[in-house]
Amino acid sequence: MKKLFLSMALCLTSGLASASGGFSQCPQFFAQSTAPKTPASAELKLRELCYDAFAVMHSGRSRTPLYVAERLSRAQLIDAQDEERTNRFFSDARLPRAERAELDDYKGNEGLDRGHMSPAADQPTAQAMAQSFTLANVVPQSSQNNRKTWASIEKATRKYAMRAAGDVYVITGPVFDGNIRTIGNGRVWVPTYLYKLVYDPSTNRAWAHWIENTDSARPGKPISYGELVKRTGIEFLPGVHPAS
Template sequence: MLRSLVFSLAVLGSASVLASTACPQYFAAGQPPVITNPKLKPRTQELCFRAYAVLHSGVTRTPLYSAEYLTRKNVKNAGKLSRQDSFHAEEALPERDRAELSDYERSGYDRGHMAPNADFATRKAQAESFSLANMVPQVHENNAGVWAGIESAARQLATTEGDIYVISGPAFIGGNLKKIGNVLVPTHVWKVIYSPAQQRAGAYLITNDATRDYAVVTVSKLEKMIGLSLLPGLPQQVRDAGMALPKPESRQDRRKKTRPEDEFTLRDFTSLVMDALNRALKH
């Protein structure tokens, strides 16, 4: 009897640390991340959208994370849609807590998606991805380079495996943080992937600068860095073990690979003309 009571109290105690959510479909085992750093807790608000969920911070005026359940079908359907930008302030947030378009104007930073537009299979879902509640100030070379490659790698993995859970967000590490308007600029951005097929999880981590470098780390290592327990519904060994993740390629690298071998460009034509002239001059 006593042993049963102790077990029941332990279960109740562990359940109390789990966060509740109105949109469990976007989280592995239906459990959203839990804030472990008390400094991140004030003025947070969950937002549930058609295809992703956000935990927004009124202190940073950015998401602390954006979460998605990414499937092969959605990736395929999303690929049929052209991009239509519709950046907007999030009216579901109090004015004192939300980013405004004016915060980003002439800042030198991109409005960087955490849950990317290209993941979403309908126009309405894509339009919702342009909420500033889903954005962080991001260095352009980063956003258009290695981060775009990481986003593409996640879609590649979802296509290969059928479905994955993805959580993306910023990190604010150190005491010398910048602001644009009222929005805090992250020092790093990260993306966590959990594969139900493999029952493994891993994370990409990059600095928010012009780097082309990235790191693949375990979820537990990332959790210690950013003050969030990211996959609380999964066993600790899954968070500790790590996962082999696809190598991200920048848009420039992908364009080079997709050029047909027989494509004839102006540069090719010029080279042929010069070769012909050189041969003529030798005779």
Template sequence: MLLKPARLAAVVLLLGCGAARSSDACPALFADGRAPELTNPKLAPRTLALCFDAYAVLHSGVARTPLYAAEHLTRASVAAARLVERIDAFHDEDRVPPDDRARLDDYVRSGFDRGHLAPAGDMPTGEAQAQSFSLANIVPQDRVLNRSLWAAIEESTRRLATRRGQLFVVTGPVYAGDGLASINGRVLVPTQMFKAIYDPVAGEGGAWLAPNDGSGTFQSVSLAALRTIAGIDAFPSLPPGQKASAITLPEPRAYSRDDIANHRPRGREQTWQDWLGHEAVRALHRALRQLLRAIF
């Protein structure tokens, strides 16, 4: 079967999704050009900073997950992202040493979703979206949380960025306690998830914090409180007063999954030929990646 040019282009983009990006691109993703800082020294061993087109992460070789993902959302980038067709293509991150990175098979029959920190729905281009499926941007996330409350928090963030014009966003896991669970004996499971935002025009910020379970509960906290809970200073350039005073965040449960889906442009009804073509792209992508690994 022949693939349409757009689908062939998608294959090319997917093959390039692990490509390294210049570190010069990273400061634009951080408030005042300063990356989040670890305040808990237990998180520091075997960390690796990685830049992508539309987000940056600090990856932990101990947890085999990212410790944070940083983004700069603007009204224009959110509008562009809503026009990008989603093509799922999770993949190992080749820039992370093999012993320090998660593998696709770690998540098979794990009972957890592969949860994005920097969401695919934030990505303003097809290439940026393909990069978001790197496992360096993924944590084991409770399926109910990922598909309901967390999806609504992500949508709330995009709508807030649209309303205010721009936001700096830092998303990450919390690993609390000594008896942490893991999947496949390798990848640590977060106990909580956070999404911190900062509006540089208004000079205010705050964070959503939710347990990594299906309870549907969350709390809004100040950036100072988040620093204590997560061991990460999301926006280190801000003065203490701004960190201590929390913005009033939108109520994420106001958005259902239908609301989120309906906010994205819809094309024609998908046919079985569309589905078959999509699956062919995914299969070709997997085969080519395996071939490239065998060669290099």
């Protein structure tokens, strides 16, 4: 297989690292404080963004995240249960206008949702919840996929993190094949596949959910970490050698 790749403002920007600060401002979201190694390509127009509860590697080419990283714990997820979903999507002003999705890009696209990569249900505070609705954390996702199949994968990931012995690292993202479909005037890329990598340091185990971005997709058996790296060309856990 060939490699695939790839008024609210005051509230939302409070506590955020600037785009120029990059992942040095939020190493806690990565295993061993080390961010994934992505293919060197100026065409992807990559920018590192930190938020309160997740980190985004954003691609100005696709106007979507390349991946979104989280560190989940039982305590965080218990806190998240009390947070009210805001549903107030916004375009992140830290990204250049020519590289970001806008709200209008998602209008009039029946059958596609604004699909979170770091789920709203993972967010432990009101501010983290609000930040999760940045379009930098969103991809155009088939509606039934987002609401049913993908939601079940997110729920299973939270369930695992709730019973894990320690923190669990989760990296989620879109995958695009050679026949790119776009939406909106900004030509936001629509993923062909979605993945969610789960790594548990306490057991040194890692696995990934991989599904097609269609309404008919159903969860299958997770793939190995090595297979995910092979399919995406991204080394998600540099320096880590998960048990197979």
